[in-house]
Amino acid sequence: MVPLWAYLLVAAALFCLGMYGVLSRRNAVAVLMGIELMLNAVNINLVAFWRYLEAQTMNGQAFVAFIFVVAAAEAAVGLAIVISIYRNRRSVVIEDVDIMKW
Amino acid sequence: MFEFNAQTIAFLVLTLFVLGGALGVVTTRNLVHATLYMVLSLFGVAGFFVLLSAPFLAAVQVLVYIGAISILIIFGVMLTRSMTHLRHVHNAQWVASGVVTSLLFVLLMVGIILPVWGVNGAQTPTEVADVVADTAVMGQLLVSPNGYVLPFEVASLLLTAAMIGAIVIARDDE
Numbered sequence: 001m002v003p004l005w006a007y008l009l010v011a012a013a014l015f016c017l018g019m020y021g022v023l024s025r026r027n028a029v030a031v032l033m034g035i036e037l038m039l040n041a042v043n044i045n046l047v048a049f050w051r052y053l054e055a056q057t058m059n060g061q062a063f064v065a066f067i068f069v070v071a072a073a074e075a076a077v078g079l080a081i082v083i084s085i086y087r088n089r090r091s092v093v094i095e096d097v098d099i100m101k102w
Numbered sequence: 103m104f105e106f107n108a109q110t111i112a113f114l115v116l117t118l119f120v121l122g123g124a125l126g127v128v129t130t131r132n133l134v135h136a137t138l139y140m141v142l143s144l145f146g147v148a149g150f151f152v153l154l155s156a157p158f159l160a161a162v163q164v165l166v167y168i169g170a171i172s173i174l175i176i177f178g179v180m181l182t183r184s185m186t187h188l189r190h191v192h193n194a195q196w197v198a199s200g201v202v203t204s205l206l207f208v209l210l211m212v213g214i215i216l217p218v219w220g221v222n223g224a225q226t227p228t229e230v231a232d233v234v235a236d237t238a239v240m241g242q243l244l245v246s247p248n249g250y251v252l253p254f255e256v257a258s259l260l261l262t263a264a265m266i267g268a269i270v271i272a273r274d275d276e
Contacts (some may be wrong), residue, residue: 005226
């Protein structure tokens with residue numbers, strides 16, 4: 001089987017790419033996509049650790065199922081907020097909605 | 103290390119899907135194309151779940167991520183039509199973001215491969231158990247009092263709250 005560190009390395013790279021998207025993209029929808037990539041990296045890590053270290057129980061997969069739930073909720077609410085902002089300000093560029101920035 | 107067999111080849115191909123798709127997501131100007139790249143990446147992750155003998159999670163990944171969340175994001179892209187082709191894709195801090203994320207990746211790589219912070223990925227045994235708990239065990243775990251019944255209920259409450267919240271936020275007031 002492929003060694004565990006290979007999965008961890010791919011997940012780390014995916015997490016870093018998602019984080020780069022979150023930090024550098026200007027469009028709020030693209031930022032949400034970056035967050036989805038980061039959540040997927042976490043899922044890869046959880047399933048890989050479950051398979052290699054805890055395959056007799058099902059705890060790792062249960063955690064991943066809960067992350068699916070949180071990701072679905074986050075995407076729904078996040079996109080609702082983005083659409084609401086677009087309706088009010090005709091823009092989804094992050095810099096245009098920084099009125100709460102200190 | 104790697105042995106040359108079908109599993110390794112599948113792993114490398116799926117890695118190409120996952121990381122290539124992620125690279126497309128963070129660099130493509132056209133957001134519809136970026137969403138399609140994200141679907142490619144998520145599909146690769148589903149393939150990883152199959153390789154790691156978690157077929158139920160692979161099916162849920164295809165249904166929830168590729169089937170629901172991607173479609174939701176495509177709707178978001180289409181409802182904000184004038185923002186799909188921004189002239190500047192990245193903001194002013196993109197160089198700093200690249201440096202920070204590269205440093206984070208190097209740090210994670212050190213943590214995964216070198217035994218700096220104790221036992222880690224590279225030191226774990228490569229031979230793994232052949233017998234794997236199946237999905238029926240997971241179903242029982244999710245509803246058993248000794249398992250995750252409380253988080254399960256909280257998750258369903260969270261989904262309900264998120265659904266109502268999304269409707270209320272996105273609805274036209276007048």
